Amino acid sequence: MVTVSAREGSGFAALDPFLAAGTMVVLVGSSGVGKSTLINALLHEEVQETGDVRSCDEKGRHTTTVRQLFRLPGGALVIDNPGIREIQLGNAAAGMGETFADIAELAEGCRYRDCRHDHEPGCAVRSAVEAGILPKKRLESYLRLTKELEFYTEKNEIGLKRIEKKNYKWIGKAAKEFQKDKRY
Ligand SMILES: Nc1nc2c(ncn2[C@@H]2O[C@H](COP(=O)(O)OP(=O)(O)OP(=O)(O)O)[C@@H](O)[C@H]2O)c(=O)[nH]1
Numbered sequence: 134m135v136t137v138s139a140r141e142g143s144g145f146a147a148l149d150p151f152l153a154a155g156t157m158v159v160l161v162g163s164s165g166v167g168k169s170t171l172i173n174a175l176l177h178e179e180v181q182e183t184g185d186v187r188s189c190d191e192k193g194r195h196t197t198t199v200r201q202l203f204r205l206p207g208g209a210l211v212i213d214n215p216g217i218r219e220i221q222l223g224n225a226a227a228g229m230g231e232t233f234a235d236i237a238e239l240a241e242g243c244r245y246r247d248c249r250h251d252h253e254p255g256c257a258v259r260s261a262v263e264a265g266i267l268p269k270k271r272l273e274s275y276l277r278l279t280k281e282l283e284f285y286t287e288k289n290e291i292g293l294k295r296i297e298k299k300n301y302k303w304i305g306k307a308a309k310e311f312q313k314d315k316r317y
């Protein structure tokens with residue numbers, strides 16, 4: 134891993150090995166992580182528009198909307214991409230913690246940190262149900278919702294992978310054409 138600050142202009146030497154003439158680099162990452170800012174710094178020019186992250190949740194604003202290819206002075210090609218859209222499940226998962234705050238609190242007593250409160254040994258949540266502290270129905274709806282959420286997360290991840298594959302198919306072709314180009 135290398136650390137670079139586009140704003141301070143530090144750490145760029147660490148990128149040199151990746152930016153040899155003839156290489157192609159693709160920038161990917163969530164919106165607002167600084168992909169376009171990095172391109173601007175590498176080119177010493179404001180070729181790409183950049184956007185502030187939202188102050189409320191520090192998420193990007195999807196400033197870059199189309200994929201764009203740049204040639205660096207050193208001869209490398211760099212592709213800026215729109216930020217990957219995180220599907221809103223993060224919020225749903227956070228919502229679960231709020232909606233089932235009682236279960237979340239009981240879960241701190243579970244033997245395993247990733248206890249699903251399903252059939253793990255030493256589950257404090259199921260103990261609470263057995264002891265009559267937590268209504269059985271409550272745990273059942275928690276388990277049902279968790280299952281549903283997992284289903285959608287998985288579905289979205291598969292979908293994202295498919296999108297990524299499709300999006301990057303053209304890179305191989307572009308790279309070949311670039312190599313051909315260099316012969317002249
Ligand atoms: N402190 C600091 N801020 C940075 C750095 N790089 C980018 N930023 C800031 O982060 C914000 C988002 O930068 P962008 O370059 O627009 O992010 P992006 O990844 O291109 O985002 P999308 O185009 O939306 O996918 C801007 O306000 C930048 O000024 C950095 O190295 N240090």
Ligand SMILES: [Mg+2]
Pocket residue numbers: 168169170182183196197213214215216
């Ligand atoms: Mg951008």
Ligand SMILES: [Zn+2]
Pocket residue numbers: 240243244248249250251253255256257258259
């Ligand atoms: Zn448990």
